[in-house]
Amino acid sequence: MNVVKVFALMLSMAVLTNACKKDEEIGPAPTLTVASNLAGTPGTTVQLKASINAPEGIKTITVLKNGAAFDVVTKNGEKTFEYAKDYQIDNLSANSVVNFTVW
Numbered sequence: 001m002n003v004v005k006v007f008a009l010m011l012s013m014a015v016l017t018n019a020c021k022k023d024e025e026i027g028p029a030p031t032l033t034v035a036s037n038l039a040g041t042p043g044t045t046v047q048l049k050a051s052i053n054a055p056e057g058i059k060t061i062t063v064l065k066n067g068a069a070f071d072v073v074t075k076n077g078e079k080t081f082e083y084a085k086d087y088q089i090d091n092l093s094a095n096s097v098v099n100f101t102v103w
Contacts, residue, residue: 030054032102042091050083050102064101 035049052058057077063070063085071085083102090098 027056030056030058034102038087040089042089044089045086046089048083048085048087048100052081052083052102054079054081062103064103066099067101070100 031053033051035047038046038048040046048063052061057079058075058081059077061071061073061075061081061083063072063083073081073083075081090096092098
């Protein structure tokens with residue numbers, strides 16, 4: 001019976017020790033500033049621009065076009081980055097909207 005009590009005590013101490021570890025500190029969130037809305041006729045080339053400021057460093061920038069992968073840029077921990085990419089406007093119906101998401 002003593003072996004069971006000792007084992008239970010050791011197990012309890014292990015759980016408490018792991019539960020009391022200090023949480024990882026989270027730094028400030030990155031900020032993103034994008035150029036104003038772009039418009040044009042089909043076939044026109046426009047430039048997508050975004051300024052990224054990440055105090056904790058940039059690892060990857062992913063750009064989506066209407067939710068699908070459009071561009072990926074890998075960085076080495078830089079804290080700021082000026083993103084620019086040419087985009088030729090698709091042949092879509094009038095008043096169509098194309099959404100780009102940067103994260």
